[in-house]
Amino acid sequence: MTRPLVAIRGVSQRFGVEGVSVAALEGIDLDIPDGQFVSVVGPSGCGKSTLLSLIAGLRAPSSGAVFCDGEPITAPMPRKVGVIFQEANLLPWLSAIDNVAFPLKLRRVPRPERLQAAARMLELTGLAGFESRLPHQLSGGMKQRVAIARGLVQNPAVLLMDEPFASLDEQTRMVLGDELLRIWSETRKTVLFVTHSLNEAVYLADRVVVLSARPGRVVDDVDVDLPRPRSFAMTSSERFGILKDRIWQHIKHAERR
Amino acid sequence: MTGLRSSQAALYLVILAAWELLPRAGVIPRLFVPPLSEALGTLVADRREYLGSLPTTFGEILVSYVIVCGGGILLGQLIGASAAARRMLLPVLRSAYAVPLVVLYPVMMVWFGLGSESKIAFASIYAFIPTMLTAVAGVAALSPALAETARAFGATRAQQILYVSLPASLPSMVAALRLGGALVIVGVIVAQMLGAADGLGYLITRHRTLLNSPGVYAGIVLVLGITGMHEILLRRLEQKVAAYRPS
Numbered sequence: 001m002t003r004p005l006v007a008i009r010g011v012s013q014r015f016g017v018e019g020v021s022v023a024a025l026e027g028i029d030l031d032i033p034d035g036q037f038v039s040v041v042g043p044s045g046c047g048k049s050t051l052l053s054l055i056a057g058l059r060a061p062s063s064g065a066v067f068c069d070g071e072p073i074t075a076p077m078p079r080k081v082g083v084i085f086q087e088a089n090l091l092p093w094l095s096a097i098d099n100v101a102f103p104l105k106l107r108r109v110p111r112p113e114r115l116q117a118a119a120r121m122l123e124l125t126g127l128a129g130f131e132s133r134l135p136h137q138l139s140g141g142m143k144q145r146v147a148i149a150r151g152l153v154q155n156p157a158v159l160l161m162d163e164p165f166a167s168l169d170e171q172t173r174m175v176l177g178d179e180l181l182r183i184w185s186e187t188r189k190t191v192l193f194v195t196h197s198l199n200e201a202v203y204l205a206d207r208v209v210v211l212s213a214r215p216g217r218v219v220d221d222v223d224v225d226l227p228r229p230r231s232f233a234m235t236s237s238e239r240f241g242i243l244k245d246r247i248w249q250h251i252k253h254a255e256r257r
Numbered sequence: 258m259t260g261l262r263s264s265q266a267a268l269y270l271v272i273l274a275a276w277e278l279l280p281r282a283g284v285i286p287r288l289f290v291p292p293l294s295e296a297l298g299t300l301v302a303d304r305r306e307y308l309g310s311l312p313t314t315f316g317e318i319l320v321s322y323v324i325v326c327g328g329g330i331l332l333g334q335l336i337g338a339s340a341a342a343r344r345m346l347l348p349v350l351r352s353a354y355a356v357p358l359v360v361l362y363p364v365m366m367v368w369f370g371l372g373s374e375s376k377i378a379f380a381s382i383y384a385f386i387p388t389m390l391t392a393v394a395g396v397a398a399l400s401p402a403l404a405e406t407a408r409a410f411g412a413t414r415a416q417q418i419l420y421v422s423l424p425a426s427l428p429s430m431v432a433a434l435r436l437g438g439a440l441v442i443v444g445v446i447v448a449q450m451l452g453a454a455d456g457l458g459y460l461i462t463r464h465r466t467l468l469n470s471p472g473v474y475a476g477i478v479l480v481l482g483i484t485g486m487h488e489i490l491l492r493r494l495e496q497k498v499a500a501y502r503p504s
Contacts, residue, residue, distance in 0.1 A: 056409050078411035089406040093424055093501045103410040105420075134500060150410075 003070065004031035005190050006055060006158060011064035012215075013050055023215035024050045028064070030209065030218065034157070037184060037191045039201035041247060042211030043254040048194045051216070052160045055192065056083050068158060078103055082151035082189075086163040088143035090135040090150075097122060097131040100149045107154075114153075121149035124183060141172040148180070152187065159189045166196060173197075174232075177204055181230060198244050198251075203230055210247055213254035220250055288470050296474035303472070306460065307479055313455045314445060317373050318483075321380035321441040329385050330433050333392025334426065343397060347390075354386045359447065366452050376453065380444030388437030395429015396422075427501045435491040442484055 013025040024047040032038055040048050054061050055068070057076040066073045068080050090099045097118045098105075104114035122131055125145040135143055144164055151159055165173035177200060184191060195201050201208050202224055210220040224243060226234055234240055276293040279285045287295075300307055336342045362379050369375035403425060404417045412420065449458025457476055464472030 058405065058409055076409050076411050078409070083406070083409040085402070085406060087402060089402050091403060091421065091424070102407075102420075106407070106410055106412050106416055136500075 005034040005069055006030070006032040006192070007067040008032075008051075008055070009065050009067070011051075011054060011061045011066060013047065013054065013059075014062045025054075025061075026215035026217050028216070028218060032190060032192065034190055035188045036207060037205045038193065039205035039208045040192060040194045040211065041196070041198060041201045041208060041251065042216060043213045043251050044196075045214055046211045046254070047214060047216035048211060049162050051211075052083075052162050052192060052194055055158070056081060056160055078106070078156070079154050080156050081158045081160060082154065082156040084144075084147050084151045084159065084161045084164045086166050088135070088140075088147040090143055090146055092135050095132045095134055096127060096138065096146050099135070099146055100153050103150060103154055117153055118149070121153045122146070124152070124186070125149040126179060139172075140168050141176055144168060144176060145179070148183070152183070152189075157190055159191045161191065161193045163194050163196060165200070173200070180204065185229070198247055199235060201247070202226075202240060202243050203235055208243075208247055210250045212250070220247065222247060288468065291471045291474055293474075295471045296478050299471040300475035300478055303475065307457075307475060310455060310457045310460050311479075313373065314449070314457045314483075317376045317380065317445045317449075317456065318441055320373075320377045321384065321445060322438060324377070324381040325384040325388050325437045325441055326434050329388035329437055330392045330430050333389040333433065334396055334430075336389070337393040337396025337426075338422070343393065347393065350386055350390060350393075354390065358383050359451075362448055362451050365448075371452060371454055376445050376448040376456070379448040380441045383444040384437050384440035387440060388433050391433040391436050392426075392429060395432060396426050398429070399425050424501055427498045428495070431491065431495050431498050435488075435495065438487050438491060439484060442480075442487065446480055 008028050008030040011025060011028040012023065014021050014023050016022075028051065040051065042048050050059075053059050054066050055073065057073045060074065068077060071077075073081075090096075091102065094102065097115060100118035100121050101114040104117060105111075109117075119128075119131060122128060125148050127142060127145050127149065130138065130142065133142075135146070138146065147164070151161075165176055168176065180191075181204060193201070193204060205224050207224060208220075208222040209218060210222065211217065212219045222243060226237075226239060226243075273293060276290065278292075280287050280290050280292045336346055358379075361382070362375075365375045365378050369378050399422065404412075404421050407417050407421045445456070446458040446461075449456035450462045451458075453459040457479060461473050461476035461480075464470075464476065
């Protein structure tokens with residue numbers, strides 16, 4: 001048994017909201033092995049995104065600790081952890097390739113080198129030929145592809161995705177989901193994928209972690225035993241339905257409260 | 258687009274034609290508004306006098322421009338970047354903005370004399386707050402998401418400012434520049450009209466006391482020319498930085 005790539009140990013997170021302390025996460029323990037694709041689902045406001053921001057090093061947990069490759073995460077570790085947000089958050093004045101190369105620029109990688117790396121990532125995400133487009137000249141799906149390329153450009157071991165397809169239309173998200181699986185199978189990253197969509201969660205992942213309503217606790221950890229490569233036909237299979245139903249039972253109760 | 262352009266051009270032509278024809282037809286007394294051609298004729302005939310007033314006027318505008326846009330935008334950036342500073346200072350600044358500052362001009366003449374200093378002081382104070390407020394609003398409206406994204410990719414605080422916040426606030430800086438410049442021109446001309454020994458505003462007032470309407474309007478045409486030039490330049494600049502606006 002190799003040690004987990006990402007380890008979350010007894011993590012709780014509290015926020016002060018107008019002087020009142022609100023618990024967002026409580027006693028989270030998770031081990032994520034190298035190369036696993038993990039979806040995180042849960043009712044609205046259960047702290048899914050907070051969990052990702054802790055792993056991204058954007059904030060520190062109130063108690064407990066998060067480890068990546070055995071090292072405690074106290075600040076962003078861009079070379080180990082790549083982040084993709086719900087919005088593409090591209091710099092509007094930079095071309096697609098310069099946006100992808102931006103994390104390397106922050107590390108003062110020489111320009112020819114970083115453009116070469118960025119061009120490779122744009123090719124991987126299916127955007128060859130769009131290098132010099134500005135963000136406003138790209139569709140929503142293409143912007144998100146640029147964001148994925150940017151998340152991958154430093155070749156991090158872990159990819160954090162915070163509802164990356166939530167603001168896209170259904171068809172685009174299905175296409176991008178398959179693209180993501182292709183990229184994942186080519187690069188074998190460890191992926192943590194937060195989503196509202198149970199279909200998406202089951203379809204993409206090896207494992208679905210279900211959080212409860214606030215304060216978020218792990219209420220179920222579902223092994224997705226569907227074969228790979230995944231296909232659209234599987235989404236109407238019996239096994240898919242059973243897995244989805246199991247997750248839905250947890251969320252249904254929480255949303256009803 | 259071209260349809261819009263040509264109707265706008267037509268509108269300008271109608272205004273200019275009305276300026277020329279209504280006084281000629283006797284609809285508007287020539288003492289109130291002389292025909293455009295008469296104003297232009299005076300401007301050409303007395304060009305020495307009018308052009309001679311420009312160095313002083315431009316000098317005063319330029320110095321105030323630097324004070325207002327340099328200081329106002331810099332201060333606006335600083336205040337805009339801090340939520341605490343915004344909460345504390347914005348209500349005060351907004352009230353100060355409501356004070357009709359022109360009442361201070363006589364006082365400034367006492368302090369700074371009849372020369373350029375009082376014009377610069379008045380125009381700077383007059384334009385400073387609105388310019389700064391525009392800059393504050395621009396910075397405050399910046400989405401924190403871009404800086405947060407940069408942070409996730411390892412940007413230091415300095416890199417966040419240099420690579421994200423500053424470029425993202427370029428459009429609001431140009432907007433502040435445009436407003437500040439326009440107000441500085443107004444401030445200088447008004448101050449010259451209220452009490453000066455030189456400058457375009459002073460010329461306009463002098464011709465008015467002599468009931469020389471073509472002389473007054475020759476000055477007005479020149480003022481229109483200055484503001485028009487400023488507007489065209491700043492619009493070009495605005496188009497240049499349009500790409501920095503978040504989509």
